[in-house]
Amino acid sequence: MSELENKYAEKAIPPTREERLETTDTYHGCSCDLLECSKSCCLKGKDRDFWQGSSSCQMFLSVMMSAPIENTVLIMHGPVGCGHQLHVTTFGTNAGKNVRGLAPKPVNWLSTNLSTTEIVNGGEKKLREAIEYADKTFRPEFIFVLSTCAPNIIGDDVEKIIEDESKVVSAQLTAIHCPGFRSRYVSSAYDAFYHSLIRHIQLEPIAFKDFVPLNPADPNAAFLAAGYEYKKNYTVNIMTLESMGAQDESELSRLLNALNLNVNVLPEYSNADKIRFVSESALNVSLCWMHDDYFVKYLKDKYNVPYYMGMPLGLKATRKWLVDIGEHFGLKKEAERLADYEENLVKEAIAPFKEKLKGKRVMISGGSVRSAIEASLIHDDLGMEIVSVIGLLYDSNAEEAFEDLAKEHPDVPVIVSDQPYEFVNQVKTYKPDIVLCHANGLSEPAKLGAVTVPEFDVGGAYFGYNGVFQVARQLTFALENDSYVKEVSKHVKFPYKQSWYEKEPFAYIKG
Numbered sequence: 001m002s003e004l005e006n007k008y009a010e011k012a013i014p015p016t017r018e019e020r021l022e023t024t025d026t027y028h029g030c031s032c033d034l035l036e037c038s039k040s041c042c043l044k045g046k047d048r049d050f051w052q053g054s055s056s057c058q059m060f061l062s063v064m065m066s067a068p069i070e071n072t073v074l075i076m077h078g079p080v081g082c083g084h085q086l087h088v089t090t091f092g093t094n095a096g097k098n099v100r101g102l103a104p105k106p107v108n109w110l111s112t113n114l115s116t117t118e119i120v121n122g123g124e125k126k127l128r129e130a131i132e133y134a135d136k137t138f139r140p141e142f143i144f145v146l147s148t149c150a151p152n153i154i155g156d157d158v159e160k161i162i163e164d165e166s167k168v169v170s171a172q173l174t175a176i177h178c179p180g181f182r183s184r185y186v187s188s189a190y191d192a193f194y195h196s197l198i199r200h201i202q203l204e205p206i207a208f209k210d211f212v213p214l215n216p217a218d219p220n221a222a223f224l225a226a227g228y229e230y231k232k233n234y235t236v237n238i239m240t241l242e243s244m245g246a247q248d249e250s251e252l253s254r255l256l257n258a259l260n261l262n263v264n265v266l267p268e269y270s271n272a273d274k275i276r277f278v279s280e281s282a283l284n285v286s287l288c289w290m291h292d293d294y295f296v297k298y299l300k301d302k303y304n305v306p307y308y309m310g311m312p313l314g315l316k317a318t319r320k321w322l323v324d325i326g327e328h329f330g331l332k333k334e335a336e337r338l339a340d341y342e343e344n345l346v347k348e349a350i351a352p353f354k355e356k357l358k359g360k361r362v363m364i365s366g367g368s369v370r371s372a373i374e375a376s377l378i379h380d381d382l383g384m385e386i387v388s389v390i391g392l393l394y395d396s397n398a399e400e401a402f403e404d405l406a407k408e409h410p411d412v413p414v415i416v417s418d419q420p421y422e423f424v425n426q427v428k429t430y431k432p433d434i435v436l437c438h439a440n441g442l443s444e445p446a447k448l449g450a451v452t453v454p455e456f457d458v459g460g461a462y463f464g465y466n467g468v469f470q471v472a473r474q475l476t477f478a479l480e481n482d483s484y485v486k487e488v489s490k491h492v493k494f495p496y497k498q499s500w501y502e503k504e505p506f507a508y509i510k511g
Helices: 003-009 031-039 056-067 084-097 116-121 124-138 149-154 158-165 188-200 221-233 246-257 288-304 315-328 332-357 368-381 398-407 420-431 443-447 464-480 481-490
Strands: 025-032 072-078 108-111 142-147 172-177 237-238 264-268 283-286 308-311 361-366 385-391 413-416 434-438 451-456
Touching: 003 188, 003 288, 025 332, 031 149, 031 398, 056 072, 056 084, 056 142, 056 149, 056 188, 072 361, 108 124, 124 142, 124 158, 142 158, 142 368, 149 246, 149 385, 158 172, 172 188, 172 308, 188 288, 188 398, 237 246, 237 451, 246 264, 246 464, 283 288, 283 368, 288 308, 288 368, 288 398, 308 398, 315 332, 315 464, 332 464, 361 368, 361 398, 361 451, 368 385, 368 398, 368 464, 420 443, 434 464, 451 464
Parallel strands: 072 108, 072 142, 142 172, 237 264, 237 283, 283 308, 361 385, 361 434, 385 413, 434 451
Antiparallel strands: 025 413
């Protein structure tokens, strides 16, 4: 067994990001210094004298990842308040299903509703009852138990219950250990979700359900086996965990299909039948170094399926992504010809937008990997000036993306922060023409009168050649229609004193 399997796969509870990787949400400087600090393991010494909340709880991110999987029931093991936002997941999940041609259905979720009595005496009995009720009532393919803060504090043995109840229920049963207090980095939720698949979910095809075993006496056995191996050897799994929406899925599938490759997109909006074949491919493709490394490394260790990590954002990154994958299958020349053809088309299409965007000052804020790679799209493809690159958090998985940023834009300020008070100060200080930021951060710059565009939105297009065109069009439209944010800024006042805006944005960072 490999190091990853030995250390993590057999453990009941996955490690947090800060236990597994060099991680921080506190940094300002340049990409070169960030990389040096990451490689010398000094990021954990970074901190603040003042904090204004955090970006999210890993429990809710775990819900967002598990809810889109078809025929699933979520059980929130904790006080009922932990599920106060779960009713809204149906709207987002069904929107995603609609654009993918899937039948919209309600997200079935339950809460064990732990009261003071269970907090004192334990909530294991309630969890067992909820699991059996969910299985009998909904007959799901999967039951995800989301283990929140309370049961982890009082010591409920959730894994033992999962093992026992798996013998009783017909659904595949697993637990996502996602108590918010275990980690201040929400990215720990990606590992917690994938760990739940590794521990208890079937990741291999089942004989006589997914395939009929070959009969050696069959004269066509060798032919059938060769046909299956051929298909498998040209199959790519694209991991979608909070990385892209339906338009991006279509674009990347289109490009790989043009190379005669079979494409599976999972685990979001997939089902048990598709997930069982995750081990039956020639290559696993992760679109974000910080999202999927835990899972693709496990699949490499367990099933010897190689993986590739890369985000096809912008012309340069898309060409590299396409050619690297093509080269893996012996199709490098074909991939280069395809990239040449697509680039010629998109360069002609974005030419009118580039004239209007050239020289405009852009602040990029969002996921660290996406922000670092997007700098190339903004500067090289669209001719815009980069004011700063902000990542909500950073870990050592992102080093490759920031190495490219350090080579191409060594002087661009790099910030790692999820603090609203710092973000507002930066917008005031840098005065960008447009802020390209994470969807949950659009309101702050808009209230200051800055034009805003989502850096990522599941309804938008960002990857591949279609993504370059759509981002250029969206930026142009936003800049030409700025009257709303200008008017809003006249009527909004932030709760910060004027003295804060006169300070350096990172005055509270230490270490």
